[in-house]
Amino acid sequence: MAAYFNMETLKFLMFNVHKLEELLLNERYNAFDKESILLFLQSVADFSDQDLYPIFKEMDEKPAKFSEGKIHVHPKIKDILIKQGELGIIGASFDESMGGLQLPATVMHAAYFIMEAANNHIPGYAGLTAGAAHLISSFADKKYHEQYVPNMLSGEWSGTMCLSEPQAGSGLSDIKCSAKPLDDGTFLIKGHKIFISGGDHEYAGNIIHLLLARIEGAPAGTKGISLFIVPKYKISPDQTLVNNDVITAGDFQKMGQRGYCTAHLVFGDNDHCTGYLVGEPNKGLSYMFQMMNDARIAVGRGGAAIASAAYYASLQYAQERQQGRRLLSGGRKDEAAGPTLIINHPDVRRMLFLQKAIYEGSLSLILQSSIYHDREISEKENNNHWNLLLEFLTPITKTYPSEKGKLAVDNGLQILGGYGFCADFILQQYYRDIRIMSIYEGTTGIQSLDLLGRKVLMENGLVLKTMLAEIQHTISEGKMDERLMATAEELEDQLPMVEATLAHLIPIAMKGETEKFVSDATLFMEAIGTIVVAWQWLKIGITASNALKSSDAAFSASMLKNKLHTMRFFYKYELARNKSIFKIIQSDEVLTLAEDEAFPD
Amino acid sequence: MAAYFNMETLKFLMFNVHKLEELLLNERYNAFDKESILLFLQSVADFSDQDLYPIFKEMDEKPAKFSEGKIHVHPKIKDILIKQGELGIIGASFDESMGGLQLPATVMHAAYFIMEAANNHIPGYAGLTAGAAHLISSFADKKYHEQYVPNMLSGEWSGTMCLSEPQAGSGLSDIKCSAKPLDDGTFLIKGHKIFISGGDHEYAGNIIHLLLARIEGAPAGTKGISLFIVPKYKISPDQTLVNNDVITAGDFQKMGQRGYCTAHLVFGDNDHCTGYLVGEPNKGLSYMFQMMNDARIAVGRGGAAIASAAYYASLQYAQERQQGRRLLSGGRKDEAAGPTLIINHPDVRRMLFLQKAIYEGSLSLILQSSIYHDREISEKENNNHWNLLLEFLTPITKTYPSEKGKLAVDNGLQILGGYGFCADFILQQYYRDIRIMSIYEGTTGIQSLDLLGRKVLMENGLVLKTMLAEIQHTISEGKMDERLMATAEELEDQLPMVEATLAHLIPIAMKGETEKFVSDATLFMEAIGTIVVAWQWLKIGITASNALKSSDAAFSASMLKNKLHTMRFFYKYELARNKSIFKIIQSDEVLTLAEDEAFPD
DSSP: OOOOSOHHHHHIIIIIISOHHHHHTSGGGTTOOHHHHHHHHHHHHHHIIIIIGGGHHHHHHSOOEEETTEEEOOTTHHHHHHHHHHTTOTTTTSOGGGTSOOOOHHHHHHHHHHHHHHOTTSHHHHHHHHHHHHHHHHHSOHHHHHHHHHHHHTTSSEEEEEOOOTTTTTOGGGOOOEEEEOTTSOEEEEEEEEEEETOOOTTOSOEEEEEEEEETTOOSGGGGOEEEEEESEEEOTTSOEEEOSEEEEEEOOBSSOTTSOEEEEEEOTTSOOEEEEOSSTTOHHHHHHHHHHHHHHHHHHHHHHHHHHHHHHHHHHHHHOBOSOOBOGGGOBOTTTOOOBGGGSHHHHHHHHHHHHHHHHHHHHHHHHHHHHHHHHHOGGGHHHHHHHHHHHHHHHHHHHHHHHHHHHHHHHHHTGGGGGBTTSSHHHHHHHHGGGGTTTSOHHHHHHIIIIIITTHHHHHHHHHHHHHHHHHHHHHHTSGGGHHHHHHHHHHHHHHHHHHHHHHHHHHTTOHHHHHTTHHHHHHHHHHHHHHHHHHHHHHHHHHHHHTTOTTSOHHHHHHHHHHHHHIIIIIGGGHHHHHHHHTOSOOOOOTTSSOOOO | OOOOSOHHHHHIIIIIISOHHHHHTSGGGTTOOHHHHHHHHHHHHHHIIIIIGGGHHHHHHSOOEEETTEEEOOTTHHHHHHHHHHTTOTTTTSOGGGTSOOOOHHHHHHHHHHHHHHOTTSHHHHHHHHHHHHHHHHHSOHHHHHHHHHHHHTTSSEEEEEOOOTTTTTOGGGOOOEEEEOTTSOEEEEEEEEEEETOOOTTOSOEEEEEEEEETTOOSGGGGOEEEEEESEEEOTTSOEEEOSEEEEEEOOBSSOTTSOEEEEEEOTTSOOEEEEOSSTTOHHHHHHHHHHHHHHHHHHHHHHHHHHHHHHHHHHHHHOBOSOOBOGGGOBOTTTOSOBGGGSHHHHHHHHHHHHHHHHHHHHHHHHHHHHHHHHHOGGGHHHHHHHHHHHHHHHHHHHHHHHHHHHHHHHHHTGGGGGBTTSSHHHHHHHGGGGGTTTSOHHHHHHIIIIIITTGGGGHHHHHHHHHHHHHHHHHHTSGGGHHHHHHHHHHHHHHHHHHHHHHHHHHTTOHHHHHTTHHHHHHHHHHHHHHHHHHHHHHHHHHHHHTTOTTSOHHHHHHHHHHHHHIIIIIGGGHHHHHHHHTOSOOOOOTTSSOOOO
16 A cells, blocks of 8 residues: 555654643543544544545546536445445534534544545545534524434535635625525525535435525625525425435536536526525625635645645655666766665755655644644633634645645655656646645635735734744743754744734735735745744654653654754755745835736736 | 737847847848748747647647557647648758758747747647757768658658656666667667657658667766667668567656657567667767757747746636725725726736746746857857857756746636636646646756756856856846846845855865755756846846837837836846745755755655
């Protein structure tokens, strides 16, 4: 079986760096201990090895396909969904009272990370089903929970989120899908939804769409959007399933994730599509945000998982492929020694360490965000603190692994040279698959607006302040360890740059020049993302250094040393790029506003 | 017809920035004037519109395919090759005495740029045919020229270059393909060659392979490599074509350029494959370098062309797609105005200008290198000067458009959001196609070794010094124009950084620590490439500024202002990143040598 993730690193990050056992002391999670969690993850890893990885390439080569009103996906999907239900994956983080395992979301994300590294075309089905079920459980009338959720968590039924429409994309103000109230309290739904991941396939007994629509007469814009449950098949009073006028109009053919269907759905073309209102009218977007926030973490996780798989594939190639010579003094080639393994070439090592630094740093960031999420919901006395941190990290956790994950996979493919471009090798599939991550759930541009335009300003800067205090705490810890002092100081040197950048930007916002204020939000995201991941690497370094000192037998010394080495790599090659980026953002020259005389031509 | 390049910009770069008319004064080119060259380019543009662009998407969707010993390509290829012959494209830069048009290579590259922007799956056939023919004309016995070249320049026969072998890739020292001398002066060829672009297809009457092999008993390594003409069909004394034991074993299926075949060829499996030695034995690599140097410029050109096409596709989308709202004071959305064209969003403009800055800068660099080439071959009294400049620029001209072209196309795809990932839109094809450019003709890592390990040290630094003097000359010119003074100074500020970086690196080379010396060659390439393109942008700026002053009626004022704006964009967003990169290279911390205790795991 090909390596696509590293269980030792995952354990190290979860239990040592992020101290998961401390979280397990909270009442909500006290049914679990380290051992039971490792057993759960091992079962997911076995399932991924046996069921997910073996069909990964095949799903790309024989993509999901629409014909005669139906979308056909890989025939193994049916069993896989059921098995995910049986393993408890779909309901992993649900309350026990809702039929779930009540595991920390951190563990749920770790499980999906493994599955996505094995085959990123599949876990979306379960993830969206869980997200849709969670919306029903959280905000809908209890009867809907009873009608839908158990069959969703078991893997028999699927769920989706239906936001995008052809004319609007991410512009939710312009949603046109309509809901007409009927006398029985239900609604008649009518409209088109596009880009619906997992939107239709032959192996779900039913598909429960969580759909945004506008009730007739609702206020304009996002304040007039309501959330509905719209099942593909209605449950009739005698419990049989009847057609609910949800038509599949097509399946988008894509560059990557080709095995994962992406439907165009038409609701109510025959005027008998029933929707059930979730919660109150016109509050749909605020409910949907729960699912969208979770989904943003999930997208980042997908990016990290693909980068992990690409790393191990290129590492294996570099360890087996001989080419070229080591270089001797004067640039002479070591002809006596003959061809060398390419892992001995410095540039190949650089590309390997870059991948490792990005994927492990990204994974650590995902676990960090999930830990904050878990603390928020399990430590009521302090939950605002954890919520602030999660709010700040969410757009970054979505974006960093997606954007830098592309860079990592690009380097992985490059290691294989011409073979990397060929379909016989897997790198090109990772390269195509990961490209969607910086688009899903709001593009990088949209996430960057959220970070700079909302999160930085939120609560008069308290969100940002709380985040920086966390980072400063880690820096102080790092500075006490001689091995990490320089690293901690390099991170500390970043903080005045953040301040100077904000001292430049905030007055622009205060003057009301919003477009100018956010015009370089994407660069701001790039630099802040790197700082946040550098902070993760310092945490990893502190943990590795402590483990080396205590000669912690749980991990090999070579693994711990490699973590410290990769930390240094990240600081030397990635964090050091930030200084120039911050300078760019601080430039007074504005070149990208629509008011400019010049325009692209 | 979709826009995929801009003739006005191409003309401006050729005739105004690079002063092609001055070159035409040289005797070699005096059959041409501006008008005749524009007519030639217009005929290429018309051909591209009519024959190349319309089948671009189709060639991706129905890729070249191997079956029953043959590779099947798009049926229009036959006519296209002949038409390229008729238009004089294949022999464009050949001497008239050799059957060519004797156009400057600069014009030939401009013509291929147009064709590649229209459909990058096709021009490689003609380009490699021309390259192979040029090798025969330059180094082989005149009888071979007569036997092969006319049919190649007419488009009836194709040519290839056969370097890579399965076990060796770019490691030419390890070539195993063998050549056994026969009594009649010919050789018996035996061996495998892979990744042979245009290596076999049904529409070439004959395919003339220029193949590297080792004559029995030749010295080990690259000093024992000879160059052979190995036709698919031998010309028998009665002029009929007979099988020459060249077997097609397969066609590599790829992530991109799927319409362009990439063969695995087996020579001499039945022991009757004849090869004809080119020039002297064991000098094959030095001959092949002619073709490889031209091919490196051609690969960069391909990157620039795809980036051009992607830019215009995303620009068109941004000018037609409405989504989101303009932002007002306090971050409020301008709901009154309703949805806006996405070109009005600053982040979309940033992505458009980034593409434009990269593709136009890359195109200018390609023309710059070709001008040096043309001067080298047409100005005998000064040709060493031009050769030094071309030597320095060749690896950069290959790499910058390939690497930054990826970034440009990535931004183009991103502008389309979810649609960018979908097969219905063309951006995803450009994204896949361009990925090969940083691998073809030596990966970015190999080009970077050439730049830092060879070119910088070459002739005791004279190559670098000559290049920097050229750049300094442009800076001095720029500083005399008030509109460009700041820009010129920003470029001048880069030069001490280059010096400081070399002051750090050269002593390491002198100490004989070659691997350490070149360990960050790829970063050095990144920074130097950006400087070279910034130099091109300053040249463009000087030309645009002068034209504005003289109110040159040949170009619109808005086009000229947009050039100045894009120049500033490049300096603000791209050149400004260099400072950090140079600092990274100057770090004393070495993390990527195989001697390190740590390793990727």
